[in-house]
Amino acid sequence: MGGNKLRFWARHSANLYVWFKNNLISFVALLVAIAALFVSCLQLDEAKRAFAVERAYLLNNGFSGYSGLPEPGAQASFSFKNFGKTPAEYRDGTAHCKFSNAGAPDIHFAGQMPGFTDERGLVPPGVMIDKEQMLRPPFLVALDATKQQIEQARLGNGKIYCQSLLRYADVRNYEHTTRLCFVFNFGTKGFLLCSEKGTNYHN
Numbered sequence: 001m002g003g004n005k006l007r008f009w010a011r012h013s014a015n016l017y018v019w020f021k022n023n024l025i026s027f028v029a030l031l032v033a034i035a036a037l038f039v040s041c042l043q044l045d046e047a048k049r050a051f052a053v054e055r056a057y058l059l060n061n062g063f064s065g066y067s068g069l070p071e072p073g074a075q076a077s078f079s080f081k082n083f084g085k086t087p088a089e090y091r092d093g094t095a096h097c098k099f100s101n102a103g104a105p106d107i108h109f110a111g112q113m114p115g116f117t118d119e120r121g122l123v124p125p126g127v128m129i130d131k132e133q134m135l136r137p138p139f140l141v142a143l144d145a146t147k148q149q150i151e152q153a154r155l156g157n158g159k160i161y162c163q164s165l166l167r168y169a170d171v172r173n174y175e176h177t178t179r180l181c182f183v184f185n186f187g188t189k190g191f192l193l194c195s196e197k198g199t200n201y202h203n
Contacts, residue, residue, distance in 0.1 A: 054084070054085045054086055055084050055085070055086055055170040055171070055172075055174075056082050056084035056085075056086050056087060056088035056129070056131070056168065056170045056171070056176075057082065057083045057084040057088075057202075058080050058081070058082050058083075058084075058088045058090070058129060058135065058166060058168045058176070058178060059080065059081065059083050059178055059202060060078065060079070060080060060164075060178065060180050061079045061080055061081035061134065062078075062079045062138075063076070063077070063078055063079075063162070063180065063182055063191065064076060064077045064079075065162065065182065065184070065190065065191040066143075066184070068189060069150075069154075069186070069189060070143055070145070070150055070160055070184055071143070071147075071150070072143060072145055072146060072147060072150070073142045073143060074097075074142065074143045075140060075141070075142055075143075076097050076140075076141055076143070076162050077138045077139060077140050077141070078095055078138055078139040078141075078162075078164040078180060079134060079135070079138040079139075080134065080135040080138075080139075080166060080178070081132070081133070081134050081135070082129045082130065082131055082132065082133055082134075082135075083131075083132075084131055084170075085131050086131060086170065086171045087128045087129060087130050087131065087171060088128070088129045088168045088169070088170060089125075089126065089127070089128055089129075089168060089169040089170075090125060090126070090127045090128075090129055090135060090166075090168050091125050091126075091167040091168050091169055091175065092109045092110060092111065092125055092166075092167045093109070093110070093135075093139060093164070093165065093166040093167065094107065094108070094109055094110040094139075094164070094165050095107075095139040095140075095141040095162070095163065095164035095165070096141055096144065096162070096163060097141050097142065097143040097144060097145075097160065097161065097162040097163075098143070098144040098145055098160075098161060099144075099145040099146075099149035099150065099152070099153055099158055099159070099160055099161075100158060100159060100161055101152065101157055101158030101159075103196055104161050104163065104181050104183075104194050104196045104199045105161060105163070107163045107164075107165045107179070108165070109165060109167060129168070135166075139164050141162065141164075143160070143162075145160060153184070153186070154186050159183050159184065160183065160184035161181060161182070161183055161184075161194065162181075162182045162183075162184075162191065163179070163180060163181045163182070163194075163199070164178075164179070164180045165177070165178075165179050166178040166179075176202065176203055177201075177202070177203055178201075178202045179199065179200060179201050179202070180200055181193070181194035181196070181199035181200050182194060183195075
């Protein structure tokens with residue numbers, strides 16, 4: 001009886017040792033794989049952070065509004081500059097100035113044709129903007145509002161908005177968007193940044 005017990009434990013102890021040995025190797029291999037994945041993720045994050053520093057940033061370099069009170073057809077302009085360290089490829093852009101009594105109006109891309117300067121004189125898509133260079137010419141836009149609408153805005157029954165929307169690509173062909181929104185303040189007789197959510201952003 002005692003011999004049977006010894007043989008039983010000897011046999012199962014050997015099986016347990018083999019199982020433990022095999023699974024320990026698998027467990028160690030799993031730990032090594034997890035560590036390698038973690039290091040790869042860190043390296044990828046570091047590469048992304050490095051590129052975020054080096055990539056193009058085509059951002060607002062100035063907005064010129066009206067001197068005094070707005071008038072129908074009054075001109076405003078948006079200028080843009082590449083503040084990044086690598087070139088940007090201009091893809092599309094538009095701007096408008098208009099009256100609204102329901103918050104900032106929607107603004108949509110103009111859908112410019114590559115290789116063609118549009119009726120506003122904007123450069124065609126595909127133009128490269130090097131670092132520290134301006135996008136030429138600036139976006140010029142006339143106020144699309146009647147005298148009656150401007151008066152309603154002065155009375156607080158609406159607002160005069162000037163907005164621009166710009167799309168460009170970095171050297172990795174990732175697209176980015178810059179949106180700007182200004183609203184005319186009749187108290188200061190000048191423009192302020194729009195306070196509505198989502199009207200001023202860049203990605």
